[in-house]
Amino acid sequence: MRTRFARGAETRLRIIRVAADLFHKQGVRATSPDEVIEASRTGKGQFYHYFRSKEGLIHEVLQVHLEAIKSGTALVKYELGSWMDLERWFFAQVELQKSFGMTRGCPFGTIGNEVTENDELIRQDLSLIFEVVKSKLAVFFIREESQGRLVRAADENRMADFCIAAIQGAMLMGKITRSSQVVETMVREALAHLKGYRTGSKKA
Amino acid sequence: MRTRFARGAETRLRIIRVAADLFHKQGVRATSPDEVIEASRTGKGQFYHYFRSKEGLIHEVLQVHLEAIKSGTALVKYELGSWMDLERWFFAQVELQKSFGMTRGCPFGTIGNEVTENDELIRQDLSLIFEVVKSKLAVFFIREESQGRLVRAADENRMADFCIAAIQGAMLMGKITRSSQVVETMVREALAHLKGYRTGSKKA
DNA sequence: ATCTCATTGTACTTATAGGTACATGTGAAG
């Protein structure tokens, strides 16, 4: 029973990976099952054998993303141990965007902007992903605070939300302008703001 | 010749307005010409009489937005005369989002996130819109600077970019979480950061 | 060798997207 489901699982994962890439590249609405099927070199039979529907596929893709974030196997590392790590967190995403020639945004933001009131399930999947990311970031700020390295006015949860919204806005503007300039500006300003919450930081 | 084109111009504008609303609500890919036609109570004949194609319509919609921003007739006022105006600028967008029950994001950001490499014209339209917005915001910061009210480290262009990316990220997260909390957090943090560039501001 | 069930392949189906073709209406200028 060891390899009983191995072949299928591989096919399934191949479809998910291809879909994730296409969703990132062109969004979910612009990506048809047929396109995923062709790019993954599978067939209709396989597609609908492994996924109820297109929505089911989107859900599975997001699950895989979520697991990668949780387990730390994602391209971006969300476990921060220092301010240097935080900088790396920001810049890792900029670099990823650059590697696609500034033609793509954040994989989650891209999908998130497409959700309407009929995509409640997907919206919740995304909400959960961002909640997990937020808590990972917050953990860092909370640790800093517990060591007395943050000023009293600092609110770790707000700081985490700020990080996420900042990088989302930055990447969206980067995609629209096809330039990394705005992204880098935003990241630097955001970091400057966050560092302002460190004890003993000279303003700006 | 006064009313010669009046009727048609009205129909045209009606289509544009309906389309703008649908694009804002559900994005451009999820909005078909048929839907626009029905919601605007027109017909195929009229639609394709006034617009070459769906892409043409999107372009026209963005032109109308652009003109509204330039002329100051948009729902959000981009001409800032004071820091209070800047706050209002941020919060006006939050209020607008709230008025839709947090189900929508920024009209431009929503469309911007949908553009792929095949939508170069639309992408440029959006780029232009954001450039105009940026310059309007920058004008305020430059005026402040010229009156010696900003610290030397302040960069007016970067500050303007920061404003735009911040509000974009905020609204996107607001739409995904369906909550105004993140949005308000982001706006307050962003304002705090910007105010840090004022001369004589106590840090944070 | 066969049975069984996961897996895969192919053909068909319905609805919608996006657009054309063409016919008709209408109102102001001549």
Place this chain on the structure above:
DNA sequence: CTTCACATGTACCTATAAGTACAATGAGAT
């Protein structure tokens, strides 16, 4: 009161989206 250009209405049309139906294959259990 006709005419011509703008304006509107209706009927197509082709491609694609999303999904179903069902047949065929193939590897481990018996």
